Amino acid sequence: MEKKSNSNMWEGYVDWRNRPALRDRHGGACAASFVLVVEVLENLAYLANASNLVLYLSKFMNFSPSSSANHVTNFMGTAFLLALLGGILSDSYFTTYCIFLISASVELLGLLILTVQAHIRSLSPPVCTSVNRNISCQEVKTGKAAILFSGLYLVALGVGGIKGSLPPHGAEQFNEYTPQGRKQRSSFFNYYVFCLSCGALIAVTFAVWIEDNKGWQWGFGAATAAILVSIPIFLLGSPVYRIKIPSGSPITTIFKVVAAATYKHWISRKSGTAIENTSTSPSTKNEAGEDEKHSNGSAEIVSLTKDLKFLNKASEITPSAPWLHCTEKQVEDVKSVLKILPIFMSTVMLNCCLAQLSTFSVQQASTMDTKFGSFRIPPASLPVFPVLFIMILAPVYDHFVLPVARKLTNTEVGITHLKRIGTGLILSIIAMGVAALIEMKRKRVAVESGLVNSTEPLPITFLWVALQYLFLGSADLFSLAGMMDFFFTEAPFRMRSLATSLSWTSLAIGYYLSSVLVDIVNCISGAFQHKPWLYGSNLNHYHLERFYWFMCVLSGLNFLHYLFWARRYHYKVSSPENQKETQDPK
Numbered sequence: 001m002e003k004k005s006n007s008n009m010w011e012g013y014v015d016w017r018n019r020p021a022l023r024d025r026h027g028g029a030c031a032a033s034f035v036l037v038v039e040v041l042e043n044l045a046y047l048a049n050a051s052n053l054v055l056y057l058s059k060f061m062n063f064s065p066s067s068s069a070n071h072v073t074n075f076m077g078t079a080f081l082l083a084l085l086g087g088i089l090s091d092s093y094f095t096t097y098c099i100f101l102i103s104a105s106v107e108l109l110g111l112l113i114l115t116v117q118a119h120i121r122s123l124s125p126p127v128c129t130s131v132n133r134n135i136s137c138q139e140v141k142t143g144k145a146a147i148l149f150s151g152l153y154l155v156a157l158g159v160g161g162i163k164g165s166l167p168p169h170g171a172e173q174f175n176e177y178t179p180q181g182r183k184q185r186s187s188f189f190n191y192y193v194f195c196l197s198c199g200a201l202i203a204v205t206f207a208v209w210i211e212d213n214k215g216w217q218w219g220f221g222a223a224t225a226a227i228l229v230s231i232p233i234f235l236l237g238s239p240v241y242r243i244k245i246p247s248g249s250p251i252t253t254i255f256k257v258v259a260a261a262t263y264k265h266w267i268s269r270k271s272g273t274a275i276e277n278t279s280t281s282p283s284t285k286n287e288a289g290e291d292e293k294h295s296n297g298s299a300e301i302v303s304l305t306k307d308l309k310f311l312n313k314a315s316e317i318t319p320s321a322p323w324l325h326c327t328e329k330q331v332e333d334v335k336s337v338l339k340i341l342p343i344f345m346s347t348v349m350l351n352c353c354l355a356q357l358s359t360f361s362v363q364q365a366s367t368m369d370t371k372f373g374s375f376r377i378p379p380a381s382l383p384v385f386p387v388l389f390i391m392i393l394a395p396v397y398d399h400f401v402l403p404v405a406r407k408l409t410n411t412e413v414g415i416t417h418l419k420r421i422g423t424g425l426i427l428s429i430i431a432m433g434v435a436a437l438i439e440m441k442r443k444r445v446a447v448e449s450g451l452v453n454s455t456e457p458l459p460i461t462f463l464w465v466a467l468q469y470l471f472l473g474s475a476d477l478f479s480l481a482g483m484m485d486f487f488f489t490e491a492p493f494r495m496r497s498l499a500t501s502l503s504w505t506s507l508a509i510g511y512y513l514s515s516v517l518v519d520i521v522n523c524i525s526g527a528f529q530h531k532p533w534l535y536g537s538n539l540n541h542y543h544l545e546r547f548y549w550f551m552c553v554l555s556g557l558n559f560l561h562y563l564f565w566a567r568r569y570h571y572k573v574s575s576p577e578n579q580k581e582t583q584d585p586k
Contacts (some may be wrong), residue, residue, distance in 0.1 A: 012245055012493070014171070016097060016238040018060065026242035027173040033187050034237030035170035036195045041230035042104075042276075043168070043199030045111065045157050046224040048207035050076055051200075051383055054362050056216060061148065062125055066522070066534050069359035070421040070515045076355070077511030079156035079163070080504040086164020087214040087501030092249040096169035096497060097241060101163050104231050107158025113151035119217035123147055158227075167192055171488050171500070172244050179412055182489075186413070187398050189485040193477055194394040206575045212378045246527040250495040258333040260314035260324040267318065304328050306336045307570075333492035337499065338574065340490050343569065344502045346562035347421060349555050350479055351510025353428040354472055356435065356551075359514070361465055363539050365444060377462065385466040386473015393477055417486035418566045424479030425562055429555040431471030436548035438464045444541065452540045490572050523545055 013021040049056075055077065057068040086103060090096045107419065117123040123144055170188055175181035211219030304312045310333060314326040365379035405414030444461045446452045483503040491499030522532035525543070533543035 003304075013242040014245055016241055016243060021242040026240055027128045027175070028240070029173075029184060031173040031237055031240040031242065032170045034234060034241075035173075036188075036191055038100075038230045038234045039195040040199040040202075041158075041226045041233070042162055044203050044207065045107065045199075045227040045230070046079070046155070046399070047110075047200045047383075048219060048223040048226070049114070049155070049364075050399065051204050051381075052211050052219070052378070053167075053206050054359055055366065055379065056211075060125075060216065064537050065363055065539060066536075068301060069363070070518060072359055073355050073511040073515045075152050075156055077508045077515070078153060078210060079508070080511065081508030082157055082160020083164035083501040083504035083508070084160075085380070086161035087168070087497040087499070088164075088251060089161075090165045090168065090252075090497035091246060091495055093246055095243045096165040096172070097238075097243045099165035100169065100234060101231065103158045103161025103165065104227055104440065105158070106161065108224065108227050108231075109124075109154050109155075110151045110158060111220055111227060113147060113154065115217055115220035115224055117144075117147050117151065118215070118220050119223060122141060135463065138348070160504070163504045167484055167503075168488060168497040168500045169241070171241075171484075172496070182412060185488075186402075186485055189481045189488075190394050190398040192484070194391060195255060196480075197387045197390040197394070201357045201384060201391065203382045204387065208378045208381045244380050244493075244496075247494040250333075250498045253330055254334050254337060255326070256577035257314045257326050257331055258310060261311045261331075263319055263324055264309065264313040264316055267543040268313070270344070287349050295346025301529045305335065307548055308338060311335055311338075328336060333495060336490060336492050337495060338486060340499065341504070342565040343418070343562070344483075344506055346425070346498060346558060346565060347479060347483060347506045348513060349558035350428045350475060352508045352513045353432055353510075353551055353555060354476055354507070355511045355514035356472070357469075360539075360544055360547075361435070361468065364439065364544070365462040365465045367446075367458055367539055368442065368460050368465070369457050370462045372463075379462070382462065382465060382469055383473075386469045386476065389470055389473050390477045393474070394481075397477075407562045414569075417482045417489070418569065420478045420482030421486065421560060422559075422566060424477075424482065425555070425559045427471050427475035427478065429552060429559060431468050431475060432470055432548050432552035432555055434551060435468040436545045438468060439545040439548060443545065446540045453538065455538075513552040517551075518547075 015021050015026055015027070050072070054065075054068045057063045057071055058065055061068075063071060064180055086099050090099045094102075094499045125141075125144060157311050159432065167189070171185050171191065174185040174188065176185065207219055207222050210222055241577055304315065311331050314324075314334075315328050315331050318324060327388055362379050362382065364384050370379060372378045402414045406412065409413075433508055442458065442460060480503060483506065487499040487502050488496050522534050524545075526532035527534070530540075533546055536542070
């Protein structure tokens with residue numbers, strides 16, 4: 001079977017000129033390396049603004065701390081949610097190659113708008129210097145706000161398209177039908193996270209320093225230059241890319257199978273008779289083979305499994321509704337997607353915790369002593385700690401931990417995807433507990449020093465906040481690389497861009513959930529106390545430590561929910577060598 005698959009492994013792929021891809025010319029590590037370099041520049045352009053955006057909105061656009069935090073989480077959530085659109089379009093009508101180029105151009109336009117607004121002071125509100133935020137300190141409104149949010153959400157649209165197309169484009173360069181190809185693909189996802197961190201390192205150091213010392217117009221300009229340079233670098237790899245042929249909308253297939261199964265179940269119950277199954281129909285067998293051949297070049301016929309048996313009815317023949325006919329391959333594809341959704345939902349709470357890296361954690365550090373020797377570190381540069389840790393841990397994990405784990409477990413993957421995700425969930429629980437303890441210490445110092453109502457830096461080093469960054473950064477490494485590899489590997493061939501984008505969608509929902517939790521906590525706490533926990537312009541008056549403990553409890557409950565589904569999940573068998581891995585999914 002594997003030998004036959006190898007002969008067809010380049011079918012279903014084309015080059016950038018829409019000619020059939022060739023085994024000795026297209027794909028491989030060389031093609032994927034262009035994707036990794038582009039990701040460094042793309043993430044630099046994105047995080048150069050996102051990491052410091054909360055301070056830009058509060059200091060230059062005059063939003064309150066909680067309002068700034070919500071705007072940032074909404075912006076980042078929208079960017080990651082739009083990755084789902086990028087994945088759907090890549091699978092359906094366009095290719096990952098085209099979607100990247102379109103999305104990079106859109107992000108470039110958004111950054112140009114933000115650069116122009118930051119450069120021309122008349123397009124921004126007067127800078128607020130009043131502690132009490134009187135009438136001269138009103139937040140940005142009307143036309144100026146329209147410019148701000150149009151630029152931000154054009155950037156979000158571009159980022160979403162890139163996140164939804166670039167990772168699957170890189171992963172598709174490897175031959176999944178050989179053990180070596182699967183190992184290379186797993187390493188690609190590890191180094192994709194490494195390159196994310198490289199871009200983030202430059203963003204939270206060099207780019208943030210430019211924004212704080214030279215002006216935001218220069219910071220936005222640096223991000224614009226980065227995304228502009230990424231486009232020709234991506235195009236340089238065009239001669240060696242292999243590009244998956246789009247095979248129709250995966251969303252349409254999912255809805256069709258679910259609707260067909262529901263309708264046919266209702267018909268069979270109403271009539272009391274069973275509907276003919278496609279397994280007895282030679283013509284349907286041939287149709288299933290043609291459908292599979294269109295998707296990845298193989299005429300392999302699949303059989304219906306016992307998982308989610310309700311959906312098997314979608315493949316039964318109904319003379320009264322021929323338009324609802326689904327092939328067995330379509331049914332099994334939809335099953336594969338539905339089975340990974342509980343795992344996907346279990347990762348949302350982890351990403352809600354990660355949202356604190358860009359919001360309250362930055363504001364905490366801005367109230368503390370940010371001197372490091374003779375240097376003063378911008379608060380938005382705090383993510384440098386988890387970024388450096390990821391840059392060290394990712395190669396160590398790929399070159400030392402995984403080979404040892406493969407020998408010990410005698411399996412191809414060594415450490416399963418679900419174990420990696422679970423490790424990230426545990427680290428996020430610890431991170432929220434550490435964050436609560438550090439906030440209690442910070443507020444105690446504010447009271448003891450008599451600076452509760454002052455804007456002066458507290459006599460406590462910002463390095464305390466770095467502890468929660470380390471735990472959250474480690475959680476991000478384990479969870480993001482594990483999720484991307486898991487979703488890509490377990491998804492059907494025709495739905496891989498869609499499935500991979502679920503990793504970013506989880507981030508999006510996590511950021512949105514963070515905003516919702518802030519509003520809910522304020523609403524409930526304000527109803528029982530004189531003042532909500534997270535309200536006002538002075539962070540020293542917040543009860544942020546209670547919010548962090550609340551997040552810690554929710555993360556613990558979410559981990560139990562994750563264990564319930566992870567222990568019941570069975571990996572897809574992709575090759576004979578991979579059979580052992582399906583027996584221990586945890």
